[in-house]
Amino acid sequence: MMEQAVEQSDVGKKELASVTQIVLGMIKTSKALRIYLPNNPVLIGFISDLGTRMTVHLARYGELTLDVEQFVLRYQGAQVYENKDPKESMASRLHADGIRTVFFDQGVAPAEIVAFLGVVGFERPSGDDDVVTQLWERNLQHIGYLTEDDFSDPYLLREAEDANQQRDALERIRQALTEQPPPAPRMIPKHLLMLTADEEEWLRKAVDLEGRCNGLDDVIRILATILGEVQEPELFADFAAILGNLAVNLVLAGDIAHAVKLARFLDRLQKLPITAPEQRQQLAEVLAAILSTSTVEVLKVALDGNEAAIEYGQLKELLLILGIPSLGSICELLGRVEKLKVRKLIVEVLVELGRGDPAVFQPFLSDPRWYLVRNVVLILSQIGTPAALKMILGLITHREPRIRREVLGFLERTSDAKAKTYILKFLRDESSPLRIKALQVLTRERLPFALKPIVALAGADDFQERPFEEKREIFLALGELGQESVLPLLREQLMKRYWFQKGNEKESVQLAALGLGRIRSRSALQLLEEARGQKKGSEIRSILDQAIASYVARQRSAGRGEVGA
Template identity: 70%
Template sequence: MTQETLQQEDTIGKEEHASVVQIIQTMVKTSKALRIYLPNNPVLIGFISELGTRMTVHLARYGELSLEVDPFALRCQGAKVYENTDPKESIASRLYADGIRALFFDQGVQSAELTAFLGIAGFDRLSHDDDIVTRLWERNLQHIGYLTEEDFREGAPAEDSGTSGDQREALERIRQALLEQPPPAPRMIPKHLLMLNADEEKWLQGALEAEGRCNGLDDVIGVLAATVAGTRDPELYRDFISMMETLAVTLLLGGDMGHALKLVRFLDRMRQRSGITEEQRAPLEAALAAVLSDATVQTLQVALDTTDARTGYGELKELLLILGLPALGPICELLGRVEKLKVRKLLIEVLVELGREDPAVFRPFLSDPRWYLVRNLVLILSLIGTPEALRMILGLTSNREARIRREVLGFLERTDDEKSKPYILKYLRDESSALRIKALQVLARERLPFALKPIVALAAADDFQERPFPERMAVCQSLGELGQERAIPMLRELLMKRYWFNKGNEKEAVQLALAGLARVNGSAVLPLLEEARSQKRGGELRELIDQAVSEARAAKAGRKR
């Protein structure tokens, strides 16, 4: 590449340059297809659709597309975007030979206009009188313009005439002059041409209603599906699958879940055909794997959280299940982003289904820094419920995030798996007092006998007095619930203990002992309380014990009935 070419390409961005090159390549491909196929051929229709899409996207992003015509090349802003030195095959050569020096494609250009242009410029002339300029003038394509060599001569100053270096400056002067001209007066259509008889009017009305009911996307999808199913050319097969992938992603980004699902269903059916070769299946699986990307996940998250499209939830679920395990990462990412509860529930159902056979697929996501995502994965694993899933949950009992440990503790509370219950004991040493209390309450409520010995050790520990009062209360209640009459000696010692110089500690000790004794159902509780009342002669402590005595007597009377 020469230094001059490098300097020219600096005038246009790389992305814009690549976009123009793709448009020209698609033009050439469509031009060749126009020579080979009939107008209703799916291959030709696919090429025309691709060209229209590329042109529309480019014009929306960069504005008008201007091309300068050289003898064997086309340039955009001075940068070469097409070259073919074969006069019989070169579009640039045909345009240049007929005097065209510049082309313009404006926003709003339709596929029909592009097809008409290629039908004129993409073929050799039928006769010397049938030049490209004349035929373009006759067709009067509204969004495709051109300038001829004569236009440049008239637009350039006398001293600049004939110099190719100032071609683009002359082009700007000509276009500016055209913009300043007043628009032409509308042509009057003879009245007799507008007259329709009754049958023609009825037919036209029916045609308009049918056109209104028709969805162009359904037609495009049908054409693409028919082409992919029927083509035997490997290159065309891959090209059309790539088109379907691009269209599916575009539809998802546009919020059209229904049509995106149609495309995904078709690709899924194709890959499940009997007799399909690995070479045929590979592009189908690659296309399905590419449907969910960072861009589509972000767009889906915003759409699902900001709209109340409940009717589309079923379509979303089916779409995700078809995409399957290859899309596990994006689906988990979507779960980590959405805020709407119903959407999270749907995603959890999908992930349970996908991970049922092999829950180990979720292992990489359990170390995600987002605690709320891991919390949902714990729920997913608990719903799967296999031994492997349970082992993965139990591995999170020492996770550094307290909210994740709380979720695991909730699972241990709910599970019917007796082998998992001893893991609750790990929470008695948890750094969070709230989780230690929760674990004590679960152990007491479920009356798990293996927990008594560790709780007794906890109550007898030297640092017991330093623990928060609500935690000590939970320890004593668990001790009474699990130990019953075996816990009375320890609770009696706590109840009778005197604190001569710290009445606050004595009150706490009485409260703790009474809380534990309230959980004991034996007959030895009432005599102990009456003994304690005789020693605590008055004040607030006496009131606490009196109340406990009354409750114990009521409980004893209830048992006798």
């Protein structure tokens, strides 16, 4: 179409392309004015781009003149715009109000273009003034127009038989208009221009607040006000559902800040004494529906992705507001997120929610995901009530070793003396690392009730089949917990002879020496020295020499500690 237009006029391709882009920019900007708020980046970008194109064109080619037909805009006879829909056509609105030519002069500012498009860019309400009147009221210094009445000059009617004559006549009319003296400025009373310092400060703050205002805040405020005032049950239910859907969409969009505001309002309204029971139930259902499979998945992706996308404090407040009715979804989120920092935050929320009734976590202890169960054990251990302890102890025989290790870790950390006795159950655990861990805990904490079961382990038929590391911990525990009472048992272990199994004899001496090394009595040293005189073989004697030297060194160190004290 552009090439045909060039052939039909004297304008060059680049000049016509420039005009076409400007007209397209006007159309885009006028549509954006209907959709976006004034501070929206998209609208600001359109306005800036249009202003730049207009400035460059006027500097390069001079004044831009558009002839207006019913559905068409032309530039020097070339068609640059056409839209035959009267409700959408800019040309139709101009033509219908009698405007036949529009021109833009050098120096036109983006604000003038926006004001022009605000009048001609979209259909006005039926009660508004016509386009000509509105353009006249805005007094746009660098945008002019000629109406149908301007063409009623007899000279024009006589010489407008061809396009060239009409353009010449049009130029003469415009020249005459520009030569007219400007109207005298209206005098504004001086007192209307004066502002006090307080008024100026208030106005500046008001403008700043208006610039920072978010349209979404206004929507939430309006909907919340309606819901807070409405009394009719059906209307209340409808607006509660609208706010609930909005909250869900905010979470899906990652806008946790506004979702928290909305949830906070719904929660407060639910707890007001004046709110009817039926309305409280409806609000509770709305809040419970905010976290669902879809929102949990969106949150998981956001939380594991960009750390700056969600403010953790806002997320914590949202989860606390949703509370026990959303416990399943919150636990599901805990089971999905991978970031340690986020899991820690969710654990804190769940500890606070379950402190009054730990039984709410019972269904999650049978979840097939071991890491979720492990986190629930951590939550119960932090709650620390007898009821929570009972739930944890039920997992001592859990099929997953990592869950049993978490339970053992809780028993190690707890200060409940009765709970400590359950550590003995791990001495028969099928996992050797867990058995070793239990022995280490019992030894370190010097729990006397563990001595008898450990003596039984040392004399069990399957003792020789256990790994050496586990045997080592058994004899260390015997010496630490039994002291002089186990000397006979350790003597038998130390003096035992294996005529044809020297490896077993070496191991037996090593284990006995480990146990004797924990006994704080000179009888242990005497027993080691006695065995040193009876045992044969350089390797076994070397083991005993090392045990004696270590014992003497420990005793000297302990003696210095007593002196220092």
